[in-house]
Amino acid sequence: MADTPGQHPGYAELFGKVTRSATHEIKNELAVINEQSHLISEMLEMAAQGREPDPDRLHQLIGRVIERVSRADQAVKRLNAFAHSAEETGPVCDAVKCLQLMCGLFTRQAALMNVTLEQDTPDSLSVGLPTLDMERLLWRCLSAMVQAAVRGSVLRVGLQSAEPGALLRLQGELEQEPGELPPEFLTELGVNLRLDGNLMEVELPPARAKGG
Helix, strand or coil: CCCCCCCCHHHHHHHHHHHHHHHHHHHHHHHHHHHHHHHHHHHHHHHHCCCCCCHHHHHHHHHHHHHHHHHHHHHHHHHHHHHHHCCCCCCCEEHHHHHHHHHHHHHHHHHHCCCEEEEECCCCCEECCCHHHHHHHHHHHHHHHHHHECCCCEEEEEEEECCCCEEEEEEECECCCCCCCCHHHHHHHCCEEEEECCEEEEEECCCCCCCC
16 A cells, blocks of 8 residues: 555544544443442442441442443553554454454444444454554444344354455344445455345455565
8 A cells, every 4th residue: 555554544534433432432431430429429428427328229339330440441442452553564464353353342333223243253364454454444344234234133243264365254134235335445455345135245365465
């Protein structure tokens, strides 16, 4: 690609979408933490006035805070991992790592459409795409399939080896045709996409340096 890694306009678009989604997720967790903390504070004020707080209720509230802190922490870690992916500028990427990260980042978007993501990946698999390009591809495929999926359904996202490269497969119960990925985008990445009923299948290039 002619652009310096990190400068392609598609990367800026991806970073904007991922950051918006992740910060909304973190904001929601913080709002719940704030609400529960106020309730705990009110119970402690009651105790200071000599009114015995309900220990079960207090335990519940503290448990919710701990749970939400953990969820916010995981969201921050995913966002941090995504930010660091911009440093991976080689022509080959760890496709399994990319898929796991992008599915984690996209879970909130899927949940808004009442769709659950399930992953099916090998232990390791590399493909001939830069990390950010693989992430762009995954985000677009997930977006197209989730928007077309039946509410309350499961979307299975997987990777498998295939000569000469690999296959990205997204399969679920759809209520409409998924939106098309622009042909110029697919050409730019050097991938082939096939839609067959409830299946979206993308042929990924082999993990070798260009010209190798």
